[in-house]
Amino acid sequence: MENLFGVYNTRTRKFCFGIEEPSKTKARKELINRIGTDAYKWRFEIRKIKRK
Secondary structure, eight states: OOOEEEEEETTTTEEEEEEEESSHHHHHHHHHHHHGGGGGSTTEEEEEEOOO
């Protein structure tokens, strides 16, 4: 099983933007590509997506 990383919003307590990347840096770059400099706000974290 491959580890995937996504963007987690700490304010709404859920993953957002549907980003699923194999590394943290790729997920961060995709977030910046989608929403621009708002990606640097404190509420967005790159977290490992848990699969059941």
